[in-house]
Amino acid sequence: MQTVNRIDPLRDAVGALRREGPLALVPTMGALHEGHLTLVREARRRAAHVAVSIFVNPRQFGAGEDLAAYPRRLAEDSALLAAEGVALLWAPTAEVMYPAGYATNIAVTGVSDGLCGAARPGHFDGVATVVCKLFNQVRPDLALFGEKDWQQLAVIRRMARDLDLVRPHVDRIIGVPTVREADGLAMSSRNAYLTPAERAAAAALPRAMQAAIARIAAGTPVDAALAELVAALHAGGFAAVDYAALCDAGTLAPLAERGTGPARLLVAARIGRARLIDNMAA
Numbered sequence: 001m002q003t004v005n006r007i008d009p010l011r012d013a014v015g016a017l018r019r020e021g022p023l024a025l026v027p028t029m030g031a032l033h034e035g036h037l038t039l040v041r042e043a044r045r046r047a048a049h050v051a052v053s054i055f056v057n058p059r060q061f062g063a064g065e066d067l068a069a070y071p072r073r074l075a076e077d078s079a080l081l082a083a084e085g086v087a088l089l090w091a092p093t094a095e096v097m098y099p100a101g102y103a104t105n106i107a108v109t110g111v112s113d114g115l116c117g118a119a120r121p122g123h124f125d126g127v128a129t130v131v132c133k134l135f136n137q138v139r140p141d142l143a144l145f146g147e148k149d150w151q152q153l154a155v156i157r158r159m160a161r162d163l164d165l166v167r168p169h170v171d172r173i174i175g176v177p178t179v180r181e182a183d184g185l186a187m188s189s190r191n192a193y194l195t196p197a198e199r200a201a202a203a204a205l206p207r208a209m210q211a212a213i214a215r216i217a218a219g220t221p222v223d224a225a226l227a228e229l230v231a232a233l234h235a236g237g238f239a240a241v242d243y244a245a246l247c248d249a250g251t252l253a254p255l256a257e258r259g260t261g262p263a264r265l266l267v268a269a270r271i272g273r274a275r276l277i278d279n280m281a282a
């Protein structure tokens with residue numbers, strides 16, 4: 001595995017790899033776990049070579065968020081990726097990604113307005129901007145993202161369509177189902193912030209979501225099922241619930257009733273030092 005952290009060697013490396021066949025990109029912020037490695041394995045199945053980026057992107061963290069505390073484990077991550085047969089690790093510094101004088105922002109309206117977009121103002125501008133740059137830097141044939149970040153995936157698909165990012169085209173942006181721990185908690189780098197007691201309590205999140213989905217399917221009004229979900233999280237040790245919403249799975253418009261189209265239950269809630277997100281088909 002080749003590791004590069006400047007643009008010129010990156011261009012040379014991806015040029016050589018792309019001559020040998022399709023190149024897949026898996027963007028990450030590092031502190032890798034089985035969720036990330038599942039994306040890498042899926043990428044290997046779909047492309048001749050896989051590039052992984054590790055960049056803790058300052059532009060997607062708000063003031064007072066966990067940018068400084070976010071886990072950074074480049075040596076361990078690098079060993080994990082090499083063992084998975086990754087061809088290229090792109091690990092730029094903030095100065096390489098945003099050189100002095102950098103002044104461009106990408107804002108995707110609509111799909112990024114609610115949910116995490118409302119709770120974390122500017123977050124999806126930061127995500128869209130860095131993902132657009134990563135696509136232009138690596139020029140992959142396909143890119144893979146986790147469904148754990150459902151709204152992020154919707155924002156990236158919208159951006160790729162709107163900006164004619166032909167490579168990767170929207171059809172080649174692949175969503176990978178959420179990888180979970182044995183007790184149902186979605187794997188996340190931020191789970192590392194939890195104490196053992198908080199980690200045990202955090203399993204209430206997927207459990208309460210499944211219960212709410214079952215109640216809605218059984219005819220409980222959506223607002224009542226969501227109120228019960230929030231109450232269950234508070235009772236289970238969550239300090240705050242940023243949102244709990246039933247939404248159209250594609251547009252993320254909130255649904256007051258379960259209609260006939262695909263719907264998604266999305267939740268963000270805080271426990272200990274962690275803000276956890278999860279989503280499920282509903």
Ligand SMILES: Nc1ncnc2c1ncn2[C@@H]1O[C@H](COP(=O)(O)OP(=O)(O)OP(=O)(O)O)[C@@H](O)[C@H]1O
Nearest residue numbers: 028029030035145146148149178179187188189190
């Ligand atoms: N449990 C998971 N299952 C599937 N994909 C995942 C999972 N966790 C993260 N991913 C995906 O991996 C990619 C990189 O995510 P990121 O590096 O932010 O990891 P993370 O564990 O989601 O961290 P965070 O704690 O910041 O949410 C994203 O596309 C994300 O959706």
Ligand SMILES: CC(C)(CO)[C@@H](O)C(=O)[O-]
Nearest residue numbers: 027028029057127130149
């Ligand atoms: C897509 C991403 C790598 C952009 O920084 C990040 O938001 C993430 O890890 O999900």
Ligand code: BAL
Nearest residue numbers: 029060061123149152
């Ligand atoms: N996985 C999403 C990245 C973030 O929370 O900033």
